Amino acid sequence: MLFMKGNPEAPQCGFSKKVVNILKEENVKFGTFDILSDNEVREGLKQFSNWPTFPQLYCQGELLGGCDIAIAMHESGELKEVFRDIVLEMQKSGELRKVLSEKGVIIQKETLEDRLKRLVSSSPVMLFMKGNPDAPKCGFSSKVVNALKEEGVTFGSFDILSDEEVRQGLKAFSNWPTFPQLYYKGELVGGCDIVLELRTDGALKSTLSE
Template sequence: MAAGPTVLETVQDLAKVNGSSQTENQVQTGLDDKLQKRLQQLIDSHPVMLFMKGTPEEPKCGFSRKVIVALKGEKVKFGTFDILSDNEVREGLKKFSNWPTFPQLYCKGELLGGCDIVISMHESGELKEVFIDHGVDIVGSGAGTGGTAEPTGLSANLNSRLQSLINSNPVMLFMKGKPDEPECGFSHKVVEILKQEKVDFGSFDILTDDEVRQGLKVFSNWSSYPQLYIKGELIGGSDIALEMQKSGELQKILTEKGIEKKEMLEDRLRSLISSSPVMLFMKGTPDAPRCGFSSKAVNALNEEGVSFSSFDILTDDEVRQGLKVFSNWPTFPQLYYKGELIGGCDIILELRNNGELKATLSE
């Protein structure tokens, strides 16, 4: 039985496709000749060329940092270009290579791929085969250990603790303060970004633990806060998070990593309110009301022969408290018709006594 294609073969096929597109389909990219020529020159400037965020000494995103570590583990010489320093190159290369994110690694002018592909090939040993096949010089001896760089100067206990904290949530933010009370503008900015992306995330207030605060700087090789991690990988700080959000890269990474958007409370409340034409938020259930006002509201609706659905706000405090703010109505029960608030117990009874309740709920 024939074995399936290796990562190497898959990537080589991908490189061939991208390589042909760079020559045969350049007209379709919409790039002018001058920029195309410049991009090709940059790609060909080193046998192994990495387009990244930042520099090898100071990567500006966790994915770039991870590829740098892999290349150092492979003992190869490589050139780099900081795409944050030149927006023309950054945007142009996405079209030129038909690859929307960074970093991008090239070998002898052929695109190998981004972080996930490079790391997969590195860990399987296939990346070294590509370099050897293409005649790339290996510096020194040994294949290197690969993986992520082990932080230096940290105790084993602290190293283990930091790793545990980073992986305690799929999306983890080390910040100053708490999400509800950020204590610096940069932390506030990243919290807002994650809320806008509708992402459920964990956080750690580095102001409460100086060992973590100082240790994480060494562990991540990132000197400032906040620090955002996704599935254990450092993304960066506030500027990078904002930049990635604006370009759509942040949402792409979240999707690729299997991070689902959470249903925001306001969206959930709207969905509940609209789940039935007549919706009653009450204490208890129609068969077993848990307060006199809810009981009166249920009786009034039943007496008028109104068909309705209900939600027991005693079973969900998030809905209970959220609905007070959402509707600007501080008490329960609350009656809605076609998504619009009618009112509470007194209004329901008044409408019934005036003979208007059934008509109001059937307009």
């Protein structure tokens, strides 16, 4: 939701126009409210958000910021990640399916293979492990997490203990029977032994940044 001066077709200030262009470039569907049309809303929002200027961009009821923050998040890629994470959360909760169904969108059930392909590619470096990076549930997972952190590698993770379908499916999908499993750009790198060997050889970081 964008509180702006004017509307997307006719912004009434340069800052509002910049944010509108950013959202359009990110292919985000958004609602707007022209704060010039209601002074009570205009003044009330300043106190509500503790943000004195407009435009103001909200996501799921939370203030993201104004023009400068929207531009910075857009340039860093963070804005795209915020919207992507929201869609993923809606997808996990079933809310996305509900919203699309209400709009008459026909949804085909995602196959396990499609789901696994999406998961292994959900982050450039993706670790399927027992537990999470802050609380690994096995020694092998802990060793891989530590190796990645010590090499300064940014990575996503998935707790295979939380989803038996993914846990069993990945064994066949990757033809690799154990966990953790580390992927780079959707391709399997290997398990704990291979990761530690790459780190010992000084090739882990370069392997995950080619």
